[in-house]
Amino acid sequence: MSNKTLVALAGQPNAGKSTIFNMLTGARQHVANYPGVTVEKKVGFFSHNGTSVELVDLPGTYSLTSYSLEERVARDFILKDSPAVVVNVADASNLKRHLFLTFQLLEMGVPVVVALNMMDVAESRKQKINPSLLEEKLGAPVIPTVGRKGTGRKKLKEALAGEASRHDSSAPMRIDYGPLENSIEELEQKLEGQVQANAPSRWLAVKLLENDRVVREVVKTQHPEGQVLLEQVDEMRAGLEKQLEMPVDQFLEQRRYELASFIAEECVYAPEEGKATLSDKADRIICNRFLGYPILIAVMYLMYYLSIELGYELTNYTWPALAWVREVVAGLLPAEGFITDPMLRSLILWVVDSVNALLNYIPIFLILFAYIAILEDLGYMPRMAFLLDAFFRRYGLHGQSTLPMVLGGVYVGGCAVPGVMACRAVPDERARLATILVVPMMNCLAKVPLYVLLIGIYFAAYKGQAMFFIATITVLMALTTAKLLNLTVLKDKESAPFIMEMPPYHFPTLGNIIRRAIERTWIYVKKITTVVAAVSVILFVLMQFPGISDEQRTDLETQATEAQETFLAVAAEHEAFSELDTAEEIDALFDFAGRYKSARMGVSDEDVAAAIDADFQAENALFFSVIKPTRGDDAAKAVNRAYKKLRRVRLTVRKEAKEITINNSFLGTAGRWMEPASQYAGFNWRVNVALLSALAAKENTVATLGALYQPSEGEVEEGAEGQDNLAATSEGGTATLEQRMAEQESGFTSLHALALMLFMALYPPCMATTMIVKVQSGAWKWMIFSLVYMIGLGAAVSTLVYTGGSLLGFDGIQAMAWFYGLALAATVITGLFKPQPTDI
Amino acid sequence: MRWKRRRKHGQGFTQETCAKDETPALNSLRTGSTAKVCGIRAGSNARSRLASLGLIPGSLLLVVANPGIGPLLLSVGESRLMVERGIATKVLVEQV
Ligand SMILES: Nc1nc2c(ncn2[C@@H]2O[C@H](COP(=O)(O)OP(=O)(O)O)[C@@H](O)[C@H]2O)c(=O)[nH]1
Numbered sequence: 001m002s003n004k005t006l007v008a009l010a011g012q013p014n015a016g017k018s019t020i021f022n023m024l025t026g027a028r029q030h031v032a033n034y035p036g037v038t039v040e041k042k043v044g045f046f047s048h049n050g051t052s053v054e055l056v057d058l059p060g061t062y063s064l065t066s067y068s069l070e071e072r073v074a075r076d077f078i079l080k081d082s083p084a085v086v087v088n089v090a091d092a093s094n095l096k097r098h099l100f101l102t103f104q105l106l107e108m109g110v111p112v113v114v115a116l117n118m119m120d121v122a123e124s125r126k127q128k129i130n131p132s133l134l135e136e137k138l139g140a141p142v143i144p145t146v147g148r149k150g151t152g153r154k155k156l157k158e159a160l161a162g163e164a165s166r167h168d169s170s171a172p173m174r175i176d177y178g179p180l181e182n183s184i185e186e187l188e189q190k191l192e193g194q195v196q197a198n199a200p201s202r203w204l205a206v207k208l209l210e211n212d213r214v215v216r217e218v219v220k221t222q223h224p225e226g227q228v229l230l231e232q233v234d235e236m237r238a239g240l241e242k243q244l245e246m247p248v249d250q251f252l253e254q255r256r257y258e259l260a261s262f263i264a265e266e267c268v269y270a271p272e273e274g275k276a277t278l279s280d281k282a283d284r285i286i287c288n289r290f291l292g293y294p295i296l297i298a299v300m301y302l303m304y305y306l307s308i309e310l311g312y313e314l315t316n317y318t319w320p321a322l323a324w325v326r327e328v329v330a331g332l333l334p335a336e337g338f339i340t341d342p343m344l345r346s347l348i349l350w351v352v353d354s355v356n357a358l359l360n361y362i363p364i365f366l367i368l369f370a371y372i373a374i375l376e377d378l379g380y381m382p383r384m385a386f387l388l389d390a391f392f393r394r395y396g397l398h399g400q401s402t403l404p405m406v407l408g409g410v411y412v413g414g415c416a417v418p419g420v421m422a423c424r425a426v427p428d429e430r431a432r433l434a435t436i437l438v439v440p441m442m443n444c445l446a447k448v449p450l451y452v453l454l455i456g457i458y459f460a461a462y463k464g465q466a467m468f469f470i471a472t473i474t475v476l477m478a479l480t481t482a483k484l485l486n487l488t489v490l491k492d493k494e495s496a497p498f499i500m501e502m503p504p505y506h507f508p509t510l511g512n513i514i515r516r517a518i519e520r521t522w523i524y525v526k527k528i529t530t531v532v533a534a535v536s537v538i539l540f541v542l543m544q545f546p547g548i549s550d551e552q553r554t555d556l557e558t559q560a561t562e563a564q565e566t567f568l569a570v571a572a573e574h575e576a577f578s579e580l581d582t583a584e585e586i587d588a589l590f591d592f593a594g595r596y597k598s599a600r601m602g603v604s605d606e607d608v609a610a611a612i613d614a615d616f617q618a619e620n621a622l623f624f625s626v627i628k629p630t631r632g633d634d635a636a637k638a639v640n641r642a643y644k645k646l647r648r649v650r651l652t653v654r655k656e657a658k659e660i661t662i663n664n665s666f667l668g669t670a671g672r673w674m675e676p677a678s679q680y681a682g683f684n685w686r687v688n689v690a691l692l693s694a695l696a697a698k699e700n701t702v703a704t705l706g707a708l709y710q711p712s713e714g715e716v717e718e719g720a721e722g723q724d725n726l727a728a729t730s731e732g733g734t735a736t737l738e739q740r741m742a743e744q745e746s747g748f749t750s751l752h753a754l755a756l757m758l759f760m761a762l763y764p765p766c767m768a769t770t771m772i773v774k775v776q777s778g779a780w781k782w783m784i785f786s787l788v789y790m791i792g793l794g795a796a797v798s799t800l801v802y803t804g805g806s807l808l809g810f811d812g813i814q815a816m817a818w819f820y821g822l823a824l825a826a827t828v829i830t831g832l833f834k835p836q837p838t839d840i
Numbered sequence: 841m842r843w844k845r846r847r848k849h850g851q852g853f854t855q856e857t858c859a860k861d862e863t864p865a866l867n868s869l870r871t872g873s874t875a876k877v878c879g880i881r882a883g884s885n886a887r888s889r890l891a892s893l894g895l896i897p898g899s900l901l902l903v904v905a906n907p908g909i910g911p912l913l914l915s916v917g918e919s920r921l922m923v924e925r926g927i928a929t930k931v932l933v934e935q936v
């Protein structure tokens with residue numbers, strides 16, 4: 001039964017290809033990249049009358065030349081994977097232009113089914129279209145569709161099946177190239193049977209005359225007399241150009257265009273072509289040189305507001321759910337030990353914490369992706385590109401780089417993961433890679449806690465300025481870097497001229513938006529959590545092993561036993577508590593107390609609290625009276641006091657154990673090992689450890705610093721433990737961490753802090769981003785490059801600031817001002833370099 | 841190198857040679873003006889992209905927005921196109 005049919009979906013951008021793709025496949029699809037390139041490949045499945053069909057969404061292309069990566073990818077797929085049918089999605093309301101691509105598909109000799117989409121738009125423009133006449137002219141089935149409403153799904157599937165199972169070779173429409181026909185025929189004869197290209201000789205002949213470099217290469221390598229033939233072609237072309245008085249490729253284009261207008265005129269009655277539409281009127285405002293920018297800023301601001309601020313609010317509701325999951329998991333694991341916990345418990349909770357830290361962003365992502373889907377559906381993205389292209393182009397980026405940069409966090413608070421994901425919209429390979437490489441420099445949400453922490457301690461008098469500095473300096477550095485990358489490593493990458501269609505505004509549909517928001521969030525969750533979970537295991541090992549030495553453990557155990565004995569002595573004095581007489585009982589007591597605390601966490605309703613109390617009291621009245629002595633029960637009070645003392649000792653011992661562990665760990669060793677070099681950037685080993693741990697997720701930085709700068713007494717246990725809710729780390733947690741850091745690092749100055757912040761800004765992307773860079777750039781090479789150059793740049797900048805600043809005797813704020821000036825100058829100067837000519 | 845055209849191609853599709861020398865380029869047109877393309881001096885990559893979007897010698901166009909810097913927004917047939925300024929300087933037009 002499993003005869004699988006491969007079907008490709010081709011069409012110009014905005015023809016509704018993705019919509020038709022979804023219409024045909026429903027939810028069964030997956031997204032990857034074409035091998036080795038930055039172009040996304042979407043594959044979906046459906047079955048029709050027992051035949052299962054694999055549908056591949058080709059990149060949207062206006063034409064099928066070899067000039068752009070997308071066009072080559074689309075063309076190669078048709079040639080190399082030989083799909084049974086190519087569905088050509090064409091915009092009925094703009095038929096003439098879309099036929100241009102249809103012809104090229106037909107010329108390639110593949111069976112084509114035309115999905116004549118946007119019939120509703122054509123209708124609303126009062127165009128009358130005759131699909132059967134078109135079908136006759138093209139010699140290929142034409143199915144009218146309205147992708148948005150799902151109209152034409154069945155007919156399209158039937159036509160597909162019909163075309164796929166047809167065995168007689170059809171005679172598709174043949175374009176008459178007039179004065180070139182003789183030469184084409186001559187070449188055809190020379191090529192016939194000599195080249196394995198899966199394409200008709202006529203197509204190869206036309207492409208040779210067009211001077212298509214890929215086809216030339218194929219002929220050169222495969223044809224027995226390739227070199228000679230190519231020379232003949234060149235001669236032929238030169239002769240034709242004289243005769244035609246224009247380049248041959250231009251003549252071919254014009255010929256196709258004429259035929260397209262001819263067919264369109266026959267098949268479409270269009271009363272009001274060229275009239276200013278509502279869209280045009282809107283564009284007069286939205287693309288206006290003065291009004292356009294305030295609107296752009298407002299749109300961006302709203303995006304930040306809705307996703308970051310509102311989404312953040314929502315995490316207050318979703319975090320308890322994640323925290324609950326953690327508690328449930330914790331409950332299933334072996335209980336805590338007095339000094340250190342069982343390995344299994346620490347490891348699993350560590351992984352859960354790491355994954356939770358990222359899952360916590362889900363509400364933010366849902367809102368963000370929904371908002372982007374709205375902007376995409378509306379058609380605002382190309383307008384944004386239009387407004388900013390001139391500026392970005394100066395730095396080797398592209399108008400379409402706007403969205404990735406904004407998502408990455410142009411001002412404070414984005415995330416590089418969706419930012420890098422959005423890079424696929426950049427239709428120019430060089431600019432796309434440049435964007436992928438600089439987006440991780442933006443200020444992602446997770447870098448913010450460290451900024452807040454350091455600014456709070458060392459730039460307290462200049463909070464606003466320092467925040468502004470860090471938010472804008474990253475943009476300056478990103479622009480400069482993008483330009484430098486363009487002039488160096490990316491120099492030979494392909495760059496396309498900025499000639500794009502501006503699709504008319506569409507009204508977004510709710511279903512579509514929700515579907516896409518969920519789809520993209522799901523991709524994020526799937527890709528990210530697996531990677532983060534895996535990396536967190538590695539990190540755990542690096543931070544836990546080789547562990548505490550026997551000597552150190554004995555020392556801690558002595559302290560612990562002493563305290564336990566003191567407590568047991570107090571308990572023994574009181575008749576009611578004499579059952580508390582072993583170390584096991586003490587562990588059980590702490591387990592009980594821990595569970596009670598988490599049960600009561602966040603409960604403010606008195607009735608609920610009373611119910612929880614009752615539950616715990618029922619479970620173990622004795623333990624309950626130790627941790628919550630009733631009023632007037634003096635014995636319980638005394639034991640409770642002893643318990644509190646014991647708890648304090650326990651905390652201290654545990655923290656000490658943790659500190660020793662990190663100290664001894666591989667990461668700690670690495671941190672110390674790096675100190676001789678990193679000291680020039682102002683980083684001591686503790687900072688090194690924190691930065692190393694940030695590789696997994698940036699949230700780790702502050703959490704690790706929290707673990708390294710041990711709190712003194714009586715602090716809440718969970719605070720320093722790990723990746724708490726970000727809000728807690730940046731507000732509750734850091735308030736005390738600030739003091740601790742200031743206290744314990746007396747040698748640390750504002751200059752150190754500045755160097756650290758700049759390093760953080762440029763620091764390599766977290767693992768999640770790194771993986772996405774790999775996915776979007778399609779190559780390990782670029783992933784590794786992005787890691788290496790960012791570490792290098794970060795180290796260089798922070799060394800410059802710290803060492804340079806120290807030599808000149810600057811304090812942090814002076815160095816900040818100087819560095820800002822330098823960066824600004826660098827940005828202006830690099831911007832003056834002429835952009836590479838894009839016109840090849 | 842400039843290409844002169846005197847020929848007529850196909851059905852109802854005429855092309856004229858650009859008037860010599862003082863032919864203006866697309867980038868100099870103001871918002872709201874209409875023009876006819878008479879020659880494209882760009883290289884084949886840009887030219888083929890323009891052609892696939894419907895901008896070839898003989899096409900009529902309306903300048904929807906020319907902000908003075910950055911790309912231009914054009915209306916060509918049913919399409920609205922953004923064209924980089926650098927390319928626009930290579931598209932020769934006749935005002936109509
Ligand atoms: N009115 C109308 N809009 C459509 C139709 N098909 C797609 N669209 C919209 O056109 C826009 C572009 O569609 P999309 O599938 O993303 O185009 P692609 O670039 O070819 O993948 C989206 O906003 C769609 O909702 C249709 O048949 N009628």
Ligand SMILES: [Mg+2]
Nearest residue numbers: 017018019060
């Ligand atoms: Mg699409």
